[in-house]
Amino acid sequence: MPTEAQTAVNSIAHVDLIDVCNLKCPTCYRGVGVMPNAPKKMPLSKFDDIVTKLKSEGYQWVGPYNWTEPFLVRDLQDYVAVIKTHGLMCLVSTNFSLRRIDNLEAALRAGIDKLIISVSGFDQSVYEINHVKGNVDYVKANAERVAALKRSGAINTHVNLRFLRFAYNHDQEAKLEQYARDLDFEFEPVDAGGDPFRDLYSHMTNEHWKVVISGVRSERPYDPPGKVCPLIFGGGTAIDHAGKAYLCCAYPNHETLEVGTYLDLPFEELLLRKFNHPLCAACSFPRKDASAADKQLLFEAVRYRLGEKVIDEKLVSNGGQASKLEHAAEDRGAAAG
Ligand SMILES: C[S@@+](CC[C@H](N)C(=O)[O-])C[C@H]1O[C@@H](n2cnc3c(N)ncnc32)[C@H](O)[C@@H]1O
Ligand code: SF4
C-alpha cells in the first residue's frame, strides 16, 4: 500500500519497453544518437512486475515510453492491458510517422487513456526539419484512423495534437490547430526545447555527463530552501527497457545518471538517490514550491535511511517491535533533554 504522501506526489512513471526510435529528431537525445538504437525489449512479465511496484508506490499513470517510439512495439496492446489490469491510467506519446501500425486499433482499445501525437509542422517541408526521416502524410493517416475510431464510439481516448513550436515553424500553428479541431482532438502547442538548426545534443554522451558531474561542488545554487524539482517530486520517473531507474526523464538513460535497478530498491532509497544526485547541482530546470506531501515524502525516505519504516503514518522499527507511540515517547524524551 502506498503512503498518503506517495499517492499525493507520484503522478506518472515513464517506462521504455524497447530501445529504438524510427526518427532522428535533432532536438532529442535518441534522435542525435547519444542513445543509440538497439534491438532490446522488456519482457511482458517484467513490465507487469514494474507496474505492480509502481502501483504500490502510489503512481496513478504509466507512460510506456520515454526516449523511444511506443508504436514500434508490435504487441503494445499487451503492455497497455497490463497497465489497465492494475487499474492505472495509460498515457502514450507517439510521432505517428509510421506507414503501417497494424496494432493501432488493438492498442487503443486495450485502454490508452490519453494519446499525444507530437508534430512540428503541417507541411512536410517544415515537419521534416525537426522530425528528420519523418513523413507527415503517415502522421495524418494514423491521426485520421484514431479520429474515425473515436467518432464511431469504439474508443474514448483523449487525444492531444502536440505542436512543438520552434522559432521557424510559427506559420504552421494555425493549420495544425484547425486540423486538430476537424478531428476533435485537443490542440496543445508547447515551446520546444533545442533548435534543429544547431547541434546542441550530440556531444551529450555518458562521458559528457561524467565530466559535468566531476565539476560539481557541494553548493546547490538551484535548490533554495522550500523548493524541489517537479521531476523528482511528481512526474519525472524514468525506467529503461532493462528495468534500470534514472535520475529523471529530462536527461538521457546514461550509466552516469542511473540510480539503480528499479525492482531491487525501495521507493525511499530511489528517492534519496535522486534527491542527492550531483547533476541537480548543475541543472537549472525550474523548481517548484515544496508541498506538504513533497516534504512528507522526503521525511519518509530519511526515516527509511535511519532504519525506520513508515506504514500509513505508523512508524515501525525495522525489527517490527516499536510502535508509533514508542517512537513518539522517544521523541518526547529527546526533546526533554
Ligand atoms: C522523447 S519523446 C518519446 C515519445 C515519442 N517518440 C514522441 O516523439 O512523441 C517524449 C516526449 O518529448 C516530447 N518532445 C520531443 N521533442 C521535444 C522538444 N524538442 N521539446 C519539447 N518536447 C519534446 C514529445 O512530444 C514527447 O511527448
Ligand atoms: S520521435 Fe520522439 S523519441 Fe524519436 S527522435 Fe523524435 S522525439 Fe526522440
Ligand code: SF4
Ligand atoms: S537533473 Fe534537473 S530536471 Fe533532473 S531531477 Fe535534477 S534538477 Fe530535476
